[in-house]
Each structure stands twice: as structure tokens, then as C-alpha cells.
Amino acid sequence: MATLNTLPSMKNDEDTKPEHPRLSNLDSSAESIEYPEGGLEAWLVIFGSFLALFATWGVINSYGVFHDYYSTVLLPNSSSSTISLIGALQLFFLYGFSPVVGRIFDLYGSRILLPLGSIITVISLMLLSLCQVNQTYQFFLADGLLFGIGATLVFTPAVAVAGHWFNKKRPLAIGVMATGSSVGGVVCPIILQRLIPKVGFGWAVRVMAFVVLGCLILSCVTIKTRLLPRSRLGLVDVGAAGAGVGVREAGGEGQKGAWRSGLVDLTGFKDPKFCLACAATFILFYVLFIPFFYIEAYAKYRQVDSTISQYVVAIMNGAAILRLSLCFLAVKYGTVNIIVPSILVSGILVLAVWLPSRGAVPIAVFGSLYAIFSGVFITLLPAWIGAMSTTERFGGRVGCVWFFAAVASLVGTPTAGAFVKDREHPGYNSLMLFTGVMFLGGSVILVIARILHSRRLWYKI
Structure with missing residues (x-):
């Protein structure tokens, strides 16, 4: 998805206790760090993250187009579950490697991760x-394995670096950068749809690769790590907020001590709210990408005109830009207070709009509204984890949450493929019921987590 500091307006009393006794005399200095909360340099970092998400999530959000072309032209002998597994592998590696990548970012920043991931x-x-054609293993290796690994090396530091520049406005900053995934999800499918008939699949993907290259070069130039993590070399930020000046912790064990603390931070599981966040992440990510993967195929099954059906994924990603308005509301009313109703609405949309939809208009309406509300969870989840974490713990903890997302994504879309195994009489109704019920189950877990934060209805968290 790092060093996001605990949001003051979201901080509970139990979170004020130092997580390590040796850092007790340093916490006051760390908590007094000033954040720019804006300015040219800070927003350039967000712009770089915007481009990074455009390049990675733009391709991932286009998998509905890839899935349809694979099933009809490149991999006609492969089942829908097998083809879905390629896209699921992208998500698995993108999220599954996040615990390690996030921890590396906590220790060393983005200087190595971003260029390596871009390449x-x-x-x-x-x-x-x-x-x-019909060489399925090649698509698994190139589109699933290799792209997923590269994407996580870009995605995790691109999201986490917002915590170096924003604190109170963090949900808004993450929301702005997250629109990059939506814009990419509009541009990339159109590139493929327009170029494949003219120049073929190979050159269409190469053109998209050059677009991705240009975006990632700018990301590497503009994204900067501002704060020196406490866990690196036993240092803590006590100097000027923007200078990255630190002093060695008394009795610090240095870099080896930082690595002995583990590549994966499991301390968050002592907090019931964090455990519920992981459970909700698993349930929701199990089904969250199913509409993106299958809505184009469903539109064709319902005999929607091809001039509309081939752009339905782009329509969804274009509408998703509007979720930025919900990020504004999250700054004012609290992150979890926006996530909970958004997920509930997503489940209702699946059952009440997608399930009975038969024509172009209801399918497009569902896709647009679903993209707006369901994406709020992905966008604001890092900010929620930041509310339960101290600065030097955020990268590892958000990585743990992403790991649950990785496992769910890996098994979720192939499960959907099992529903749609018969191309003549696919079980779309069963698939939609399954998706909607899972969303409602995830919303129940989110409500419980919200109650654990506070039983006050208007409490900002």
C-alpha cells in the first residue's frame, strides 16, 4: 500500500503507551514532528504517487479487458477460473509482498524500491x-508473477510516503493519489480496445508499457522520503521536521537491531481493532474485484452493444474518480465513519442493482456507483491503519493487512470463475448473490470495529 504517524484526532488513550520501553523518553519528540500538510514539494510527492498508481493499478484495473481477450483469442482452451487466476496472481503478489516491502520502506525509504519496481x-x-497463443504458463509468468512483484515494489512505497508529508490531511492526500488508479483504469482499457484491432495485441501492450515507463520515471524523480525512520540505525527524528536530522538512541543496537525486530511486524495483532480490520480486509477483498473482472463479460452475455460493453470497465474507473469526494468527508467526519456506510452501500448495489440488471443502462449505473463506493475501502484503509499505529510501525502493519488482501484476492477471483464455468449458461446470479452477501458480512465486521473505537455515534475515527 511506511511511516504514517497516528492521527491526533483519531488517537485513543490506549494507543499513547510506548510500544517499546527503550523509546519512552523519545516518544514525545516523535509525536511533536511537524508535517507540511501541503506546499509544492509535498504535492509533488503526491503527484508522483498518483503517477505510480496510474501505472500499476491502471493495468490491474484493466484486467477485465485482458480477461475477455484471453478467453476469446489468446487462451481459448483455458477455463475461466484459470484465466482469472492470472489476474488474481497480480493482486496476490502486489499485496502479499507488502509486509516485507513495507518493512524495507520503514528502514530504507523508497530510493531503491521505486526504481527496481519500475524496471x-x-x-x-x-x-x-x-x-x-495457448501458452498459458507464459501469461502466468509475465502478467501474473512478474508484474505483481514489480507492482508491489512501486505501490507500497508510493502509498506509504504520504505519511511523511501529511498527518491531519492524510485521508485527502491518499484519496488524491488513489485517483491515479482510476484515471489509469480509464486510459489503459481504451488504449487496449482501440489499438488491438489496429496494431495487434503485442504492440498495443508495448504502447501501454511505454506509457507506464514515462509515468514511473516521473514517480522516481518526484517521490521523496522525508522522515528518517526511528528503526533505522537506532535513530529518532528530533531535529528539524523537514531536515531529516536524527540522533542516535541511547544504547541503540543499530541496523542489526532493526532487522532483528523482524521483516514482518506482528505487534498489531495485540489490538482487537487491528484484528477486525484484517478480517474485514480478507472478506471484502475476496469479492471486491469480481465485478471489475466479470462485468464486461456479463454485459456481452446480456447482449449489450459491443460499443458500450467494451468500455464498461473504463466507465467504472472513470466514475471511481468521484470517490475523492468521500475522502474529503473522511477528513471532516473520520475515516471509519465513511468506510462503514460505503461498504454497506456496495453490498446493496450488488444485490439490488447488478443482480436484476439486464441492459446497458443498469449495468453501467451499477458499475459506476460500485466503483465509487467499493473503492473507498482500498483508498482509506491505510489511513485507518495509521490511526492504530505509531510512525515506525505503520509500514509493517499496513503490510500485514495487505497480506490478508493478497490471500483473499488469490482465491476470490478463481472462486468466481467456478461460478461462471459454463460459458453457455454461466451462473452469474449465484456469483452476484455470493458477492453481495460477502459485502454485507464485511460491513458487519466493520461495524463491530467501529464500536470498539467508540460507541459514540459522531466520534471521529
């Missing part, structure tokens, strides 16, 4: 353009 991401797309 791997572009190479994976170039290799995808060379994959041969």
Missing part, C-alpha cells in the same frame, strides 16, 4: 507482448 513492471509488460 520489473515495464519488463513484465514487454514480455507479455511476446506471449504466444
Whole structure:
């Protein structure tokens, strides 16, 4: 998805206790860090993150187009579950490696992670353009494995770096950068849809790879790590907020001590709210991407005109830009207070709009509204974890949450493929019922977590 500091307006009394006794005399200095909360340099970092998410999530959000083209042209002998597993692997590696990547970012920043991830991401797309018909393993390696690994090296530090520059306005900053995934999800499908008939699949993907390359080069230039993590070399930020000046912790164990604390931070599981966040993440990510993967195929099944059905994924991602308005509300009313109703609305949309939809208009309306409300959970989840974490713990903890998302994404979309195994009589109704019920179950867990934060209805968290 790092060093996001605990939001003052969201902080509970139990979170004020130092997590390590040796840091007790340093916490006051760390908590007094001043954040720019804006300015040219800070917003340039957000712009770089916007481009990073455009390049990675733009491709991932286009998988509905890839899935349809794979099933009809490149992999006609493969089942829907097998083809869905390729996209699921992207998500699994993107989220599954986040605990380690987040911890590395906590220790070393983005200087190495971003360039390395950019190179791997572009190479994976170039290799995808060379994959041969019915050679399923080639698509798994290029589009699933390699792209997923490259994407997580870009995505995790791109999201986490917002915590170096924003505190109170963090949900808004993350919301702005997250619109990059939506814009990418509009542009990339259109690139594929328009270029494949003219120049073929290979060159269409290569053009997209060059677009991704340009975005990631700008990201590497503009994204900067501002705060020196406490866990690196036993240092703590007690100097000027923007200078990254630190002093060595008394008796610090240095870099080896930081690594002995583990590549994966499991301390968050002592907090019931964090455990519920992980449970909700697993349930929701199990079904969250199913509409994105299958709505285009469903539109064709309902005989929607091809001029509309082939752009339905782009329509969804275009509408998702409007979720930025919900991020504004999160700054004013609290992150969890916006997440809970958004997920509930998403489940209702699946059952009340997508399930009975038969024509172009209801399908497009569902896709647009679903993209707005369901994406709020992805966008605001890091800010929620930041409310339960101290600065040097955020990267590892958000990585743990993303790991649950990774496992759920890996098994969720192939499960959907099992519902749609018969192309002549696919079980879309069963798939929609399953998706809607899972959303409602996830919203129940979120309500319980919200109650644990506070039983006051208007409490800001």
C-alpha cells in the first residue's frame, strides 16, 4: 500500500503507551514532528504517487479487458477460473509482498524500491507482448508473477510516503493519489480496445508499457522520503521536521537491531481493532474485484452493444474518480465513519442493482456507483491503519493487512470463475448473490470495529 504517524484526532488513550520501553523518553519528540500538510514539494510527492498508481493499478484495473481477450483469442482452451487466476496472481503478489516491502520502506525509504519496481513492471509488460497463443504458463509468468512483484515494489512505497508529508490531511492526500488508479483504469482499457484491432495485441501492450515507463520515471524523480525512520540505525527524528536530522538512541543496537525486530511486524495483532480490520480486509477483498473482472463479460452475455460493453470497465474507473469526494468527508467526519456506510452501500448495489440488471443502462449505473463506493475501502484503509499505529510501525502493519488482501484476492477471483464455468449458461446470479452477501458480512465486521473505537455515534475515527 511506511511511516504514517497516528492521527491526533483519531488517537485513543490506549494507543499513547510506548510500544517499546527503550523509546519512552523519545516518544514525545516523535509525536511533536511537524508535517507540511501541503506546499509544492509535498504535492509533488503526491503527484508522483498518483503517477505510480496510474501505472500499476491502471493495468490491474484493466484486467477485465485482458480477461475477455484471453478467453476469446489468446487462451481459448483455458477455463475461466484459470484465466482469472492470472489476474488474481497480480493482486496476490502486489499485496502479499507488502509486509516485507513495507518493512524495507520503514528502514530504507523508497530510493531503491521505486526504481527496481519500475524496471520489473515495464519488463513484465514487454514480455507479455511476446506471449504466444495457448501458452498459458507464459501469461502466468509475465502478467501474473512478474508484474505483481514489480507492482508491489512501486505501490507500497508510493502509498506509504504520504505519511511523511501529511498527518491531519492524510485521508485527502491518499484519496488524491488513489485517483491515479482510476484515471489509469480509464486510459489503459481504451488504449487496449482501440489499438488491438489496429496494431495487434503485442504492440498495443508495448504502447501501454511505454506509457507506464514515462509515468514511473516521473514517480522516481518526484517521490521523496522525508522522515528518517526511528528503526533505522537506532535513530529518532528530533531535529528539524523537514531536515531529516536524527540522533542516535541511547544504547541503540543499530541496523542489526532493526532487522532483528523482524521483516514482518506482528505487534498489531495485540489490538482487537487491528484484528477486525484484517478480517474485514480478507472478506471484502475476496469479492471486491469480481465485478471489475466479470462485468464486461456479463454485459456481452446480456447482449449489450459491443460499443458500450467494451468500455464498461473504463466507465467504472472513470466514475471511481468521484470517490475523492468521500475522502474529503473522511477528513471532516473520520475515516471509519465513511468506510462503514460505503461498504454497506456496495453490498446493496450488488444485490439490488447488478443482480436484476439486464441492459446497458443498469449495468453501467451499477458499475459506476460500485466503483465509487467499493473503492473507498482500498483508498482509506491505510489511513485507518495509521490511526492504530505509531510512525515506525505503520509500514509493517499496513503490510500485514495487505497480506490478508493478497490471500483473499488469490482465491476470490478463481472462486468466481467456478461460478461462471459454463460459458453457455454461466451462473452469474449465484456469483452476484455470493458477492453481495460477502459485502454485507464485511460491513458487519466493520461495524463491530467501529464500536470498539467508540460507541459514540459522531466520534471521529
